[in-house]
Amino acid sequence: MQPIGFKSHDHGTCIAHSVTSVQKQCAERGLQLTHVRQRVLEILLAKHQAMGAYDILAVLKAEGFSAQPPVAYRALNFLVGNGFAHKIERLNAFVACSHPSSEHVPAFLICRVCENVAEGIANLSEDTVAASARDAGFIIERAVVEAEGVCPNCDGAQP
Amino acid sequence: MQPIGFKSHDHGTCIAHSVTSVQKQCAERGLQLTHVRQRVLEILLAKHQAMGAYDILAVLKAEGFSAQPPVAYRALNFLVGNGFAHKIERLNAFVACSHPSSEHVPAFLICRVCENVAEGIANLSEDTVAASARDAGFIIERAVVEAEGVCPNCDGAQP
DNA sequence: TGATATATGTTATGGTATATCATAACAAGT
DNA sequence: ACTTGTTATGATATACCATAACATATATCA
Numbered sequence: 001m002q003p004i005g006f007k008s009h010d011h012g013t014c015i016a017h018s019v020t021s022v023q024k025q026c027a028e029r030g031l032q033l034t035h036v037r038q039r040v041l042e043i044l045l046a047k048h049q050a051m052g053a054y055d056i057l058a059v060l061k062a063e064g065f066s067a068q069p070p071v072a073y074r075a076l077n078f079l080v081g082n083g084f085a086h087k088i089e090r091l092n093a094f095v096a097c098s099h100p101s102s103e104h105v106p107a108f109l110i111c112r113v114c115e116n117v118a119e120g121i122a123n124l125s126e127d128t129v130a131a132s133a134r135d136a137g138f139i140i141e142r143a144v145v146e147a148e149g150v151c152p153n154c155d156g157a158q159p
Numbered sequence: 160m161q162p163i164g165f166k167s168h169d170h171g172t173c174i175a176h177s178v179t180s181v182q183k184q185c186a187e188r189g190l191q192l193t194h195v196r197q198r199v200l201e202i203l204l205a206k207h208q209a210m211g212a213y214d215i216l217a218v219l220k221a222e223g224f225s226a227q228p229p230v231a232y233r234a235l236n237f238l239v240g241n242g243f244a245h246k247i248e249r250l251n252a253f254v255a256c257s258h259p260s261s262e263h264v265p266a267f268l269i270c271r272v273c274e275n276v277a278e279g280i281a282n283l284s285e286d287t288v289a290a291s292a293r294d295a296g297f298i299i300e301r302a303v304v305e306a307e308g309v310c311p312n313c314d315g316a317q318p
Numbered sequence: 319t320g321a322t323a324t325a326t327g328t329t330a331t332g333g334t335a336t337a338t339c340a341t342a343a344c345a346a347g348t
Numbered sequence: 349a350c351t352t353g354t355t356a357t358g359a360t361a362t363a364c365c366a367t368a369a370c371a372t373a374t375a376t377c378a
Contacts (some may be wrong), residue, residue, distance in 0.1 A: 006295050046253040073166030089248030092365060107288045109297045120291030127286045129304055136165050137311030140270045145288055145304050152296030
């Protein structure tokens with residue numbers, strides 16, 4: 001599967017499709033995609049840059065939502081916990097999931113110049129990581145790959 | 160290569176060997192392994208659990224070092240920047256590197272029960288991650304794998 | 319309806335990290 | 349000796365990230 005995020009595409013339909021997909025999954029799984037939760041998802045979808053909780057909070061505030069930190073964190077925890085968004089630990093920031101319909105190990109390609117983020121999929125089960133874990137008797141429940149580097153748009157433009 | 164950290168071993172010699180190795184590398188590479196830096200490395204080596212900067216700071220303080228946050232962060236940045244330690248983003252914490260003599264993509268196996276951490280080595284270049292990056296034209300400069308799960312010592316003991 | 323669970327509002331606080339400015343220590347050039 | 353460059357420390361303040369705790373409201377279902 002291809003990472004998205006470093007190619008131009010139609011954000012409008014991209015956002016609409018993702019929201020529809022998440023709504024459908026919530027309905028199927030008995031999850032409540034409340035107003036705030038959906039709005040936070042949309043805010044994340046509107047960028048391919050990772051957003052900090054306080055950035056999101058600022059947007060919510062401008063729209064008249066209550067804007068104490070827990071409001072953002074609760075919505076983010078809902079989205080992350082159900083696979084609709086991811087937290088990028090390296091940046092203490094969040095992104096909407098690009099592949100929300102399937103279980104996967106996300107691999108983030110983080111451009112250190114423009115700070116855009118693309119999400120790919122890692123296949124750790126065929127990596128030395130899986131062998132290490134097996135040898136050690138360690139059971140992997142969740143995993144993430146975070147790679148920092150330079151995206152094609154910034155390569156050459158800036159060192 | 161095997162992860163270490165979930166097997167018992169002789170910490171005393173483990174620490175001594177690591178410190179000697181790092182001292183040697185610093186000498187070769189013209190890096191100054193100052194008193195604080197070495198002490199922080201030793202503090203990290205003394206555990207296989209990740210330590211927060213403020214945990215380290217508390218130890219330093221007890222030993223009479225100056226104990227403002229930048230003291231710990233500067234030493235940690237030196238160690239991380241030169242490959243002698245790693246930061247585990249998921250925990251906002253630091254561990255001494257288990258393979259300080261070679262460039263590698265570290266893969267952390269983090270036990271969510273006992274919070275011990277083992278370090279293995281990932282081979283992303285043969286993972287789908289490398290293909291994704293290549294397709295996207297993204298140049299990976301640094302990467303890390305963080306896996307959360309249950310270690311062999313905790314499996315069965317606690318759900 | 320009433321009982322239970324889930325979601326939100328709000329205040330306060332805890333934990334992590336860095337910016338900034340000042341100083342020390344030492345090496346190297348003039 | 350004097351200046352300059354460089355690297356490491358000391359110290360203060362503040363920015364930034366995240367959650368605890370408790371009250372209130374809304375949904376869901378027996």
